[in-house]
Amino acid sequence: MYSRKELDLTGQRYGHLTVLGPAENIGTRTAWLCRCDCGKDAVISTSRLRNGHASSCGCLDSKGSPNKGLGLTYIDGTCVEMLRAKTIRRNNTSGVPGVDWRAQKQRWRASICFKGKRYYLGSYKTFEEAVSARKRAEEALHDEFLRQFAETAGKQPVKV
Numbered sequence: 001m002y003s004r005k006e007l008d009l010t011g012q013r014y015g016h017l018t019v020l021g022p023a024e025n026i027g028t029r030t031a032w033l034c035r036c037d038c039g040k041d042a043v044i045s046t047s048r049l050r051n052g053h054a055s056s057c058g059c060l061d062s063k064g065s066p067n068k069g070l071g072l073t074y075i076d077g078t079c080v081e082m083l084r085a086k087t088i089r090r091n092n093t094s095g096v097p098g099v100d101w102r103a104q105k106q107r108w109r110a111s112i113c114f115k116g117k118r119y120y121l122g123s124y125k126t127f128e129e130a131v132s133a134r135k136r137a138e139e140a141l142h143d144e145f146l147r148q149f150a151e152t153a154g155k156q157p158v159k160v
Helices: 044-049 082-084 128-152
Strands: 017-025 029-036 041-044 099-100 106-114 118-126
Touching: 029 106, 041 044, 044 099, 082 128, 099 128, 106 128, 118 128
Parallel strands: none
Antiparallel strands: 017 029, 029 041, 099 106, 106 118
């Protein structure tokens, strides 16, 4: 049977990050508590550290320059700022995040992503029913998450 090799990144540096030790996994991915040169702590997956996609807590842009107000806060793989903004992706055709038309079945599908997982909310005859299902899920997952984040802001490390 295949077993993964134990890997200890404690003490290693990746860009502006120093690995302090293991952290709770992000979904199924192994994660590490890191301290950025700016002083902030961040929880980052092994793959993002080792492939160079994470080299700071978010305080620097991809060129290593200070992020002018663009630092994003990730917790368990969820971007707090994107949830707050209720961002609609550019390729969205319905105008409502997580609602799309399934031509093959002639029905509207509702889904929501949260903490790295996609949740299927159902298939509906009308657009309004699908939107209603999506809004209920947003209130239950996203809005509750944002309320809890606001209460504990500054007390938790950022997860990237």
